[in-house]
Amino acid sequence: MQTQMVFTVGNSMMGDDGAGPLLAKKMTENSIANWQVIDGGSSPENVVHIIRRIKPNLLLIIDATEMGLNPGEIRFVDVDMIAEMFLMNTHNMPLNFLVEQLKPDIESILFLGIQPDIVGFYYPMTNAVIEAVEKVYQALQQNNITTSFERLQISDNGQIA
Numbered sequence: 001m002q003t004q005m006v007f008t009v010g011n012s013m014m015g016d017d018g019a020g021p022l023l024a025k026k027m028t029e030n031s032i033a034n035w036q037v038i039d040g041g042s043s044p045e046n047v048v049h050i051i052r053r054i055k056p057n058l059l060l061i062i063d064a065t066e067m068g069l070n071p072g073e074i075r076f077v078d079v080d081m082i083a084e085m086f087l088m089n090t091h092n093m094p095l096n097f098l099v100e101q102l103k104p105d106i107e108s109i110l111f112l113g114i115q116p117d118i119v120g121f122y123y124p125m126t127n128a129v130i131e132a133v134e135k136v137y138q139a140l141q142q143n144n145i146t147t148s149f150e151r152l153q154i155s156d157n158g159q160i161a
Helices: 015-030 045-053 079-083 095-102 127-141
Strands: 005-007 036-039 057-063 074-077 108-114
Touching: 005 095, 015 036, 015 057, 036 045, 045 095, 057 095, 074 079, 074 127, 079 095, 079 108, 079 127, 095 108, 095 127, 108 127
Parallel strands: 005 036, 005 057, 057 108
Antiparallel strands: 074 108
16 A cells, blocks of 8 residues: 655744644644655654654655745755755754665655745744645645646756756
8 A cells, every 4th residue: 555654844933944843733633635744843853763664655755945945935855965955954963864764665755845934943934934835735635746846956066046
């Protein structure tokens, strides 16, 4: 049987970095057929063992991600580029380490980034990011998550194109 899992990451006390936990909350309150959700919060390494035990066929990691885009824009990011691209990290362990841990056990891992605007303690989440979370939720509901958003384009010199 095919297992699909959303693995959200982020800190809901840090403004737009709470995009992942907000999506997890929506999915917990209103589940989506054929999708499980685990909220890794700001310490996603603490739940990796659960993901490894379940061994989903598809793992969709969702996090607020600095991509140099307009706030609320959503892009798929090549999981192998995470370590090279993103200097901003509000998590205890860089996500590329988690991805490397999970690769042997999971058939397909996708990373979906939501461009934050404000990431700081006790700031509210911006409307642009709240709307982006809703778009992701709707794409999951309609079972077209992989076709709903573009891939982040990186030029040969490492710049976001």
